[in-house]
Amino acid sequence: MNSFTHALAPVLMLCASQALAQTGCASGGARAPLALFERFTSADCEACWRDAATPAPGAGALVLDWIVPGRQEDEAPLSAAATRDALARLQALGRTAPAATDVHTAPVEHARGLRLRVGQGPAVNDYLGTTATFTAARGGTDWSFHLLLVEHIPAGTEGTPVARNVVRNMLQGIWDKRQALLLREHMRWTELRPMRIPEGAQPERLHTVGWVQDPQGRVVAAAQSLCR
DSSP states (O other), X not given: OOHHHHHHHHHHHHHHHHHHHHTOOBXXXXXXXXXXXXXXXXXXXXXXXXXXXXXXXXXXXXXXEEEEOOTTGGGXXXXXXXXXXXXXXXXXXXXXXXXXXXXXXXXXXXXXXXXXXXXXXXXETTEEEEEEEXXXXXXXXXXXXXXXXEEXXXXXXXXXSXXXXXXXXXXXXXXXXXXXXXXXXXXXXXXXXXEEOOTTOOGGGEEEEEEEEOTTOOEEEEEEOBOO
């Protein structure tokens, strides 16, 4: 985190906490996803973006669109939405960058006693305050988390015939037992982070998505914010 972002952090965290109470930009009330459905599209492949037959899941899945940097780099048709976070995600999955579109799916276990909530505050100076809170039974294990800033692109806009949820920014890390707040029967972890809004993204279309994995890589909880 640079000095400018560090200086902004307290303001953004306050905005995020206020938003949860005042604007309802949180996952509370939203149906928990049953699966992750991730589409990886090469920034070189404009035809993939315009494809009406783009792979889509059944009901209940959390859909994410990753735009992967292509061979054409800044000259690629979809370069404005490309992010190196997509490459990091592919690497974590043991996959290579696609020439067109690749799809990864994973069930969300929603293990008993585990609960994840995510939310966000209003945009401030090109940053958005984001939050994630996870609770688990005491005496458990360490967990890995992902917190994403996602832009919803409605079907029929910006050249896409299908609705998309384009990943604009990503935070990931480990929640270990030393960081937890110990409650009577549970452990709780909370992240309050400022996330940069990339140039070209529309703040009113942004929401937060998060999931948690156990040491075996299984997705045990997932959530996305619902802004009213």
